[in-house]
Amino acid sequence: MRLLLVEDNLELANSLVHLLSQSAYVVEHARSGEVASSLLDTQSYDLILLDLNLPGIKGQNLLRRIRTKNIDMPVLIISAQNDSKTIVENLDLGADDYITKPFQIDELEARMRTLIRRVNGKKSPVIVCGSLSYDTNSKIFKNHDQNIDLTPKEHAVLELLILKLGKTISKQEFINSLYSINDFVSPSALEIYTTRIRKKIQGSGAQIITLRGLGYMLSFVPDEKSSL
Amino acid sequence: MKNHHFKSLKARLLVWILIPSLLIILIDALLVYKQSKEAAILVEDNLLLASAKVISQQVKVDGSFYEIITPPAAFEMLADDFRDKVYFSVRDKSGFLFAGNNELVCSTRVDLNHSEDAYFSTLDGEPVRVVSYFYRIPNSEADFVETTVAKTLGSYFALTNSLFWNTIKIHFVMLIVLMSSLTMALKWTLKPINQLAGELEKRSSRDLRPLTIDDVPSELLPVIQSINDYVFRLKKNTQSYEEFLQNAAHHLRTSYAIINAETEIALRNPELRQSGNLFITNLKRQVASGVKVVNDLLMLASVEKANDSGIFINGKKERINLAEMVVGILEKFAPIAFQKDIAFNVMELDTTLNIVETPLLIEELISNLIDNAIQHIPRGSEITIALSQQLCATTLQISDNGHGIPADELDNVFKRFYRLDSSRSTSSGLGLSIAREICAFIGATITLSRPLGHDGLQAEIAFKTNNNPPI
Numbered sequence A: 001m002r003l004l005l006v007e008d009n010l011e012l013a014n015s016l017v018h019l020l021s022q023s024a025y026v027v028e029h030a031r032s033g034e035v036a037s038s039l040l041d042t043q044s045y046d047l048i049l050l051d052l053n054l055p056g057i058k059g060q061n062l063l064r065r066i067r068t069k070n071i072d073m074p075v076l077i078i079s080a081q082n083d084s085k086t087i088v089e090n091l092d093l094g095a096d097d098y099i100t101k102p103f104q105i106d107e108l109e110a111r112m113r114t115l116i117r118r119v120n121g122k123k124s125p126v127i128v129c130g131s132l133s134y135d136t137n138s139k140i141f142k143n144h145d146q147n148i149d150l151t152p153k154e155h156a157v158l159e160l161l162i163l164k165l166g167k168t169i170s171k172q173e174f175i176n177s178l179y180s181i182n183d184f185v186s187p188s189a190l191e192i193y194t195t196r197i198r199k200k201i202q203g204s205g206a207q208i209i210t211l212r213g214l215g216y217m218l219s220f221v222p223d224e225k226s227s228l
Numbered sequence B: 001m002k003n004h005h006f007k008s009l010k011a012r013l014l015v016w017i018l019i020p021s022l023l024i025i026l027i028d029a030l031l032v033y034k035q036s037k038e039a040a041i042l043v044e045d046n047l048l049l050a051s052a053k054v055i056s057q058q059v060k061v062d063g064s065f066y067e068i069i070t071p072p073a074a075f076e077m078l079a080d081d082f083r084d085k086v087y088f089s090v091r092d093k094s095g096f097l098f099a100g101n102n103e104l105v106c107s108t109r110v111d112l113n114h115s116e117d118a119y120f121s122t123l124d125g126e127p128v129r130v131v132s133y134f135y136r137i138p139n140s141e142a143d144f145v146e147t148t149v150a151k152t153l154g155s156y157f158a159l160t161n162s163l164f165w166n167t168i169k170i171h172f173v174m175l176i177v178l179m180s181s182l183t184m185a186l187k188w189t190l191k192p193i194n195q196l197a198g199e200l201e202k203r204s205s206r207d208l209r210p211l212t213i214d215d216v217p218s219e220l221l222p223v224i225q226s227i228n229d230y231v232f233r234l235k236k237n238t239q240s241y242e243e244f245l246q247n248a249a250h251h252l253r254t255s256y257a258i259i260n261a262e263t264e265i266a267l268r269n270p271e272l273r274q275s276g277n278l279f280i281t282n283l284k285r286q287v288a289s290g291v292k293v294v295n296d297l298l299m300l301a302s303v304e305k306a307n308d309s310g311i312f313i314n315g316k317k318e319r320i321n322l323a324e325m326v327v328g329i330l331e332k333f334a335p336i337a338f339q340k341d342i343a344f345n346v347m348e349l350d351t352t353l354n355i356v357e358t359p360l361l362i363e364e365l366i367s368n369l370i371d372n373a374i375q376h377i378p379r380g381s382e383i384t385i386a387l388s389q390q391l392c393a394t395t396l397q398i399s400d401n402g403h404g405i406p407a408d409e410l411d412n413v414f415k416r417f418y419r420l421d422s423s424r425s426t427s428s429g430l431g432l433s434i435a436r437e438i439c440a441f442i443g444a445t446i447t448l449s450r451p452l453g454h455d456g457l458q459a460e461i462a463f464k465t466n467n468n469p470p471i
Helices: A010-022 A033-042 A059-068 A084-094 A104-119 A152-163 A169-181 A187-200 B010-055 B070-077 B154-189 B190-204 B223-269 B271-308 B322-339 B361-378 B433-442
Strands: A004-008 A026-030 A049-050 A075-079 A097-100 A124-128 A134-135 A140-143 A206-212 A216-220 B060-062 B064-068 B087-094 B097-100 B117-123 B126-136 B145-153 B316-321 B343-349 B353-357 B381-387 B394-400 B447-449 B458-463
Touching: A004 A010, A004 A033, A010 A026, A010 B223, A033 A059, A049 A059, A049 A104, A059 A075, A059 A084, A075 A084, A075 A104, A075 B316, A084 A097, A097 A104, A097 B097, A104 B223, A124 A216, A124 B343, A134 A169, A140 A152, A140 B223, A152 A169, A152 A216, A169 A187, A169 A216, A187 A206, A187 B010, A206 B097, A206 B322, A206 B353, A216 B322, B010 B070, B010 B087, B010 B117, B010 B126, B010 B145, B010 B154, B060 B223, B060 B322, B126 B394, B154 B190, B190 B223, B271 B433, B316 B322, B316 B361, B322 B361, B322 B381, B322 B394, B361 B433, B361 B458, B433 B447, B433 B458
Parallel strands: A004 A026, A004 A049, A049 A075, A075 A097, A206 B343, B343 B381
Antiparallel strands: A124 A134, A134 A140, A206 A216, B060 B064, B087 B097, B087 B145, B117 B126, B126 B145, B316 B353, B381 B394, B394 B458, B447 B458
């Protein structure tokens, strides 16, 4: 994967080049809009990371140039401006995503992956939450690359949760969805399933969180020590 | 603070009119006193002279004998209410006293050329007014008598005083009329100034609109123009302050982005991960809280600006389903709450409630309250959420069973950077200030209280009901 990073701040650029190289990206760095513009005349990239506040040609103008030249490389804006007016303007100008400084590297990489995937027209079949993963094709759950052994009902519950990752699923939704598999699932049975699943996915960082009165949700909860 | 009294223009004017008026009255009073005395003495002298004439006319000459029957009328006309003593004497041309009091000597100045004389004297130790009258007896060529009448000064003083004080009384009545009409005139004249003051007083401290100059008296015009000039300069300052804030935030964000990236490099380095993990994790946490402060400051600034101008520039109004928004926010905070072993408990969630507002503001408002609760309650606590339609407002209650806030601190927690427990560094100390500013902007009310039946804090937002269109 070839990336073009357009960023005038050398320290940030160096850190990003370092980090992204570790993740097997080939990163070229342009310190100004002019340099980036001339690079884009001859080179092709899988993704452009673009800062807005550049000396000389501003990021927004560079973006306009890129789009008027019909270059359809995906552009991810990295900016310290977080007002919705600027964000909307740039997305309307043809940026594919927008992330505000300061950002978490994990989030930046996740957004980059999504963009590249979208452009390549492929939807990733694997859903990841921490070290828990689910292959929607093979229907296999893995934790740290080890298959998780689940009963059909547990599998159905966890599948529902991971398909709506980060969203609450009410008990009624569970019951409706599981009805087709089994005759009837009582709310108390649901609790037993979630308790069992919690044990089986322990250590993956993925957690089934109970929101009393709403339902359950699956979410990545980082270990508190290394978290923010 | 030299002379508080004279800070008032009205008092200044009144005093500068009162002092000369009093001075004029004083001078006038002296003159009036003199005139009163003169008038009183004239009255007195005329009476005494009339009395002397009546007495004199009773003198009859029989050869070398003088005969006199003193007439009661001569004394009656001198009678008064002041118990004044009356003396008289009638002497012949040789100075022989043939009637009256011997103590009363005749005037040295009365002779053929001067038929009468009036002067002050003393009799029996009392001051008296004396009138001497030189009377030529009819039908006898060279015969004449000199009649002297004297009276103590009781009636004279009484007349003087009454003349004097009556005039002074009239003066004072005039002075009072003058001062009160002046006061009224001043009040009426100064009305525009008071109106101006009232208008300025009513304004919020951040209202920087210029004052209108229509219908303003010409004398006030320069004042208002100066105020408007001043306000214009203030406004420019505020604008450059906002620009400064934006720039500062921009730079801070970039710096934080660099620190973030560097710490990430360190965290991903296996060697450093072993030796400096705790240090780097702390660094990362501090950066996160710094970022939060910067973002909260900008948010507060933009909502404050919205409250000044009446427009929030970073978003448009949309119909918002409150239940959906609350659930979304709870989902966002669920992992953080889970880490702190804090449970969310949704008691009531009316999914039919909608408001028309800027989603960013409502999200920020509710997020701040949830975040505030998570930051300030101990592990194992619970946050209870209830969204319902009350009698007159759509109400969102967020309550916890933490330690709560003492009643006398409830107002303080809305202040910027105010922290009950200053040892906590994860909270920016701006969340509740932002919440209050947002509520002020959208016309909602926010109330903090102690939940019913247990310790903790309950935040209640009552949204304006006329904001809720029927579904």
